[in-house]
Amino acid sequence: MARIPQHFIDELLERVDIVDLIDSRVPLKKKGSEYAACCPFHTEKTPSFYVVPDKQFYHCFGCGAHGTALSFLMEFDHLDFRDAVQDLADRVGLEIPTEASAPSPDPDGHLRAALAHADDYFRRQLRQSEAAKAYLQGRRVSGKTAARFGLGYAPDQWSGLLDSVDSDARREALLSTGMLVRKDSGRFYDRFRGRVMFPIRDSRGRTIAFGGRVIGEAQGPKYYNSPEHPLFHKGRELYGLYEARQALRSIPRLLVVEGYMDVIALAEAGIHWAVATLGTATTPDHLDKAFRITREVVCCFDGDRAGRQAAWRALENALPALRAGREVRFLFLPEGEDPDSMVRREGADAFQQRVAGAESLSRWMRRHLSEDLDLGTAEGRAALVEKARPLLARVRDRVYRELLSDELADAAGLDPARWAAMLADATETAPSSKPAPDTAAPTRPRIQRPAPLQIRLxxxxxxLAILLQSPRIATRVAEQPKLATLDLPGADTLAKMLEICRAEPEIRTATLLERWRGEQAHPHLEKLATTRVPGEDEDLARHLDAILARLTGPRAIAARMTELLDKAASDGLDQTEKEELRALQQARAAQEKAG
Structure with a gap:
């Protein structure tokens, strides 16, 4: 597999804020210059998990968990290194470059190129269509917003896009992505005709599909999406997510709406954190993607019966994705209204107040399940238990499942212990509907680590601990001859770290640590990064200078010189060793002269 270049890892860690990343999964509270929370990796009641912005590093004083943004994703989301890098790259809109002896071909590159061609074609057509521009102006879409979302226009012609390509390979690629349709006769025609076009982009901003809104006298449904193909699965994509991430450095919440124009109207009003599903109910994949960049998702629906049914489907799909630190809420608009009409009628501030007052998942679940039940009777409470049991079984996180269960117990007017007993009784009497053992299990069991050990320095x-604490100190200490050759554990690592820190004095702890990812020294360096050596930078620089002088002092130099001289007498020295010996001789001469 091609290797990810180190310079890209460095850039990624410089762009990603570990506080934002962890806060999107574990709510953090500011404590002085750091941020704290109850540790997500072991059970505790008092916060001992700290995130240090200056270092871009986290550490738990309870269980010893520690690391960089990549380490957190690998442990919290159970990702391997490459997937963690991909996750961070998606967050900041970067594409991962690779180093390999031969370039790895992109098997879907011809599809991407065809879609990019279609994207460019539709944008050019929009500039030439007075009808399409008039439609967007009537919907109060500015030129700036149209450009930001890459809006285009498919002319009301059977072969506009088809005629714009001049190769069979490109036509076949457009056919594979659903942009062209083949007749029984073998001839092609454009799928989208007479429509304003909305490009659907992946996390890197590449167009993978389109939605089209009919205007004028064109035939067909009002909205129409590309069919699924190797690059596009509508149950996984959220329209507007790429644009939201480009507009906002941090996304405290995402509002999930139902239409392209809803997203665009909200963006026009300054609300840049709206996304839309693509004609489907909100799926677990949608929520997993959303929760990678935020901790709160608000699903917006019409207040009519169809809207409530859609909300209930979204709730059922949300249950497996829920855990502590994630919040799903529901916003119901007045019947006949949508976000587009509401934000234009009442303004952005009033609409955001509606969003802020959205109903929590637990309350909506409680209200929906209790409808038409008389909870003052045994029969009503038994019916609630029967309705709630399969839903609670879908919640994988134990802590969240218990809290949700307590909410329903309160609805039934029962003590939580009695409610739990009733749930257990119902489960025992209905074996055919018991969930599989892993369905009700937490997705991420809390790791019972031993208490962290004190490191003998x-x-x-x-x-090493001083350099990890303040890498810039390396520029303030004297260079020592051939530190890496000392016969001491870790001396070669210390020499390499000094070299890096001198060359890159602004490097941060997290970036420095990732230089050793995959090497034997990496876990030891991560532990050392949790150790604070007391003192200001000036004091630490003097202390580090003294340590280095001691390590390379007369005894250390004499021992290495003896080793090299013995080798010279027996086997001879190579050029590097000769240069080292000369440097050591000069260092000893300087020491003798000085003292």
Whole structure:
């Protein structure tokens, strides 16, 4: 597999804010210059999990968990290194480059190129269509917003896009992505005709499909989406997510609406955190994608019967994705209204107040399940238990499942313990509907780590801890000859770290640590990064200088010189060793002269 270049890892860690990343999964509270929470990796009641912005590093004083943004994703989301890098790259809209002996072909590259051609074609057609521009102006879409979302126009012609390509390969690619349709006779025609076109983009901003809104006298449904193909699965994509991430550095919440124009109207009003599903109910994949960048999702629906039914489907799909730190809420608009009409009628501030007052999932679930039940009777409470049991079984996170269960117990007017007993009784009497054992299990069992061990700081370890604490200090200490050749554990790592920190004095702890990812020293360095050596930078620089001088002092130099001289007498020295010996001789001469 092609290797991810180190310079890209460095850039990624510089762009991603570990506070925003962790806060999207575990709510953090500011404590001084750091942020704290109850540790997501072991059970505790008092917060001992701290995130240090300056280092871009986290550490739990309870269980010892620690690491960078990549480490957090690998442990919290159970990702391997490459998937964690991809997740961070998606967050900031970067494409991962690779280093390999031969370039790896993109098997879907011809499809991407065809869709990029279609995207460019539709944009050019919009500039030439007075009818399409008039439609967007009538919907109060500015040129700036149209450009930001890449809006285009498919002329009301059977072969506009078809005629714009001049190769059989490109026509076949457009056919594979659903942009062209083949007749029984073998001839092609354009799928989209007489429609304003909405490009659907992936996390890197590449167009993977289109939605089209009919205007004028064109035939067909009002809205129409590309069919699914290898690059596009509508149950996984959220329209407007790429644009939201480009507009906002941090996304505290996402509003999930039902239409392209809803997203665009909200963006026009300054609400840049709206996304839309593509003609489907909100799926678990949608929610997993949303929760990668935020901790709160608000699903917006009409207040009519169809809207409530759609909301209930969304709730059922949301249950497996829920866990502590994630919140799903529901906003019901007045019947006959949608976000587009509401934000134009009442303004952005009033609409955002509606969003802020959206109903929590637990309350909506409680209200919906209790409808038409008399909870003052045994029969009503038994019916609630029967309705709630399969839904609670879908919640994989134990803590969230218990809290949701307590909410329903309150609705029934029962003590939580009695409610739990009734649920258990119902489960025992209905074996055919019991969930599989792993369905009700938490997705991420809390790891019972031993208490962190105190690290004994040898001079080399102490020097490493100082550099990890404040990498810029390396520029303030004297260079020592051939530190890497000392016969001491970690000396080669210390020499390499000094070299990196001198060359890149602004490097941060997290970026520095990732230089050793996959090497034997990496876990030891992560532990050292949790160790604070007391003192200001000036004091630490003097202390580090003293450590290095001691490590490379007369005894250390004499021992290495003896080793090299013995080798010279027996096997001879290579050029590098000769240069090292000369440097050591010069260092010893300087020491003798000085003292």
């Amino acid at each position: 040898t001079p080399v370890r102490e020097a």
